[in-house]
Amino acid sequence: MHRVLRPLALAVAATFALPAHAMTDAELDAIVAKRLHGDRTGACFAVAVIDGAVARSFTCAAADGSPRIGAHSAFEIGSVTKTMTSTLLADLIERGKADLDDPLADYLPEGTAVPEFEGAPILLRHVVTHTSGLPALPPGGLVNDMADPYAKLTPQDLLAALSDVTLDRAPGTGFEYSNYASMLLSYAVARRAGEGMDALLRERVFTPLAMDGAHLSDPPAGVRTATGHTPNAQATGAWHFDPALAGVGGVRATLDDMVHYVQAHLGQRPSALDAALERTRQPVETASGQPMAMNWMLAPLEGRTVHAHEGGTGGFSSFVAFDTERNRGAVVLSDTALTSVGGLGSLGLHLLDQRVPLGAPRKATQAPVDLLDALVGTWQLQGGPRMEVRRKDDALEIQAPRQPAFELGYDDAGDFYPLAFDALLRPQQSADGAYRFTWHQGGGVLAARRVEADATAALASAPALAPAQLGEYAGTYPLMPSMALEVRVQGDTLFAQATGQGAFPLAPVAADVFEAAEYGIEIRFERDDAGEVTALALHQGGQILRGARR
Structure with missing residues (x-):
């Protein structure tokens, strides 16, 4: 359940209905207040509409103060x-130093094992359209800290992990949003330009467009770094990136910085970057059929096109969109991560087209009693922990094994949410009237399956094994070229630890079968004809990794 930098899912009206006059600050304040005031996330928005003039609003969920x-x-x-x-x-590309049809491998150190599919290489056009075939995140458990997921990644990690990737289709034929590919692009662009990403952005984007507050690391004088928040209104730490990889999502900017960026795309702020900006807006063809420019999502509207992108980190959300034909743009920046509760797209697109629904604040309310009772029980998250859901007076609480219980709030959008951390429990009612739910956390969505009482009892009655019996499973089991699972006995418990990760206990559930319910892991050990343990298969989230004992 790793947090990832999220793309935008566009849903727009068929035609635009624009106001006849430039929007004023007061008019924009009223629109943002209608969307935000009373929202249980406590978020604050910095919003701008660009239509020749610029309207700005700085509005918080709390209307007072x-x-x-x-x-x-x-x-x-x-x-x-x-x-x-x-x-x-x-x-x-404008300066003749790159081409979209260049292989990505040409921009990486010589000898880097970049995967191909039946001889077809990954091209730069595939990377900027998310059709490279590379996974969303690098394999091997390199992203494992939900609080700051990319902080420890280095270019060397990403390059080495390429040898663990096998493409299952030709590059360009399928759309799959990939932060891994975008980190490689950041590294590749800086390497080809011969400068660090910080200097490149500052000299070739921020300075020409007068984005005076935009930065990667240290804020310029007079700029204050906003504090990020989770959608349960708790302050959270910033995200950090290796400087060479920061082109995936590391920029910090003020509202006016992003206004200047949109104005440049609308031709309202001429600069030496005009040709490059125009090139980024041109559709990039791939066999996938997904409408994309160079990292801009495209939405065709009555012969016109809206360019848009949404962003999200652990404590922030952002949305930028513009219509070059109508000469109108919108920027929405939030000091709260809102991906799990729908993001900023509805507000941003409403500011471009009043027929797109504005959206409404999520307000805390009392959950129906029958819904509370229907969700009480033991649930297994697919690829995640087992959870107990219990009544706590007129609310619910959840508890995973060996963890404290957490009370859940409920909002008028129909979702439960922990009061102490960032997650979402979304109930769903089946055709037969029974309830189930999905668990949203860290950018992941896990389906929950109710565990029947007899299965729970069987697990509780599983016999304990003596240390000598547990020792039969001890050993090292390589699962990938860069990751092995070490299994060892500590006291009367079997523990497992993957390369570069923390150790976790394993509980016996059947002959040669153990599980770590907190992580949705099941491990099945294999024996040879002589009864010796020779291998294991690790099952998690629908995936199976097998390793022979050494």
Whole structure:
């Protein structure tokens, strides 16, 4: 359940209905207040509409008091950064130093094992359209800290992990949003340009477009870094990136920085970047059929096209969209991560087209009693922990094995949410009237399966094994070229530990079968004819990794 930098899912009206006059700050304030006031996330938004003039709003869910953000606040813009990395690549193309049909391998160190499919290489056009075939995140458990998932990744990690990737289709034939590919692009662009990503962005994007507050690391004088929040209104830490990989999502910017960026795309802020910006907006053809420009999502509307991208980190959300034909754009920056509760797309697109639903604040309310009772029980998350759901007065609480219980709130959108951390329990009613739910956390969505009472009792009665019996399973089991699972006995418990990760206990559930319910892991050991343990198969989230004992 790793947090990932998220793409935008576009849903727009068939035609635009634009106001006859430029929007005023007061009019924008009223629209944002209608969407945000009373929202249980406690979020604050910095919003702008660009239509020749610029209207700005700084509004918080709490209607009373001054907003905690303002004109000098810098927000993490997350994946919107990718469009700026594409601008750097487009600039290289304009200067004859790159081409979209170049293989990605040509931009990486010699000897790097970049996967191909039946001789077809990954091209740069595949990377900027998310059709490379590379997974969303690098394999091997390299992203394992939900609080700051990319902080420990290095270029060397990403390059080495390429040898663990096998493409299951030709590059360009399928759309799969990949932060892994975008990190490689960040590294490749900086390497080809011969400068660090920080300097490249500052010299070739921020300075030409007067984005004076935009930065990767240290904020410029007068710029205050906003504090990020989870959607349960708790402050959370910033995300960090290796400088060479920061083109995936590391930019921090003020509202006016992003206004200047949109104005440049609308032709309202001429600069030496005009040709490169125009190139990023052009459709990039692939066999996938997915409408994409260079890291811009495209939505065709009555012969016109909206360019858009949404971003999300652990404590922030962002949305940028513009219609070059109608000369109108919108920017929405939030100091709260809102991906799990729908993001910013509805507000941002409403500001471009009033017929797109605005959306409404999520307000805390009392859950129906029959719904509370229907969800009580033991649930197994697919690829995640087992959870007990219990009544706590007029609310629910959840508890995973060997963890404390957490109370859940409920909002008028129909979702339960922990009061102490960022997650979402979304109930769903089947045709027969029975309830189930999905668990949303860290960018992942896990289906929950009710565990019947007899299965729970059987698990509780599983016999304990003596240390000598547990010792039969001890050993090292390579699962991938860069990851092995070490199994060892500590006291009267069997523990497993993957390369670079923490150890976790294993509980016996059947002959040669153990599980770590907290992580949705089941391990099945295999024996030879002589009864010796020779291998194991690790089952998690629908995937199976097998390793022979050594």
